[in-house]
Amino acid sequence: MAESNSANSHGSILSFAADLPNICSLAGLLCTVLAMYYAILGLFPAAMIGLIWAVFFDWSDGIIARRQQGRNDKQREFGGQLDSLIDIVSFSICPAIILLSYGHFSPWFVPGAFIIVATGVLRLSYFNVFGLVEKSTYMGLALDNNVILLVFVFLFDGVISQTAFSVFLYSLLMVLAAFNVASIKTPKFAGRWYYVLLLYTLVITAIYSRQLLGI
Secondary structure (H helix, E strand, O other), X not given: OHHHHHHHHHOOOHHHHHOHHHHHHHHHHHHHHHHHHHHHHOOHHHHHHHHHHHHHHHHHHHHHHHHOOOOXXXXXXXXXXXXXXXXXXXXHHHHHHHHHHHOOOOHHHHHHHHHHHHHHHHHHHHHHHHOOOEOOEEEOOOHHHHXXXXXXXXXXXXXXXHHHHHHHHHHHHHHHHHHHOOOOEEEOOOOOHHHHHHHHHXXXXXXXXXXXXXX
């Protein structure tokens, strides 16, 4: 009975899904699922489109949350947990799957995939406990920066041999993973950078769409 009363006072689980910032977060998760699906199929241009839109929605949900009026503490707390869990999927598990798929799921790529996911989990756990170092400064490189760079790097897929690109991709993701958990301060991009990301997302989408259409 006590558990039932507690659930009624907090609202149902699905009631939180109707919160606009959380809808935005879930839209980003959908983009990530599509990115993983296309990565497994080997359609990397489509995967990159899904991945960059996942970043855009991740940035957007926070902006919506700050501007939305009438959100209570439980909604804000739930939204923060939801955002963090989706970040794990979008910016750790998805890049790991992309690496595995590009390496044709060779066992040699499994350690790299583990490192990507492990450093992502460690980083987000640290951030959830300690937060920002300063008002607009992270400890270590934010995970979404990995993806922003990754979708750019994949523009060079096909320019060099697949073997050379797979080695470069593997090495790059390991370097980024190291920066994710490094004791260095990196800036939190906000404000006008949101519009830069929007433009970048549209340009990246247009480029990869042309590749998919064979234009």
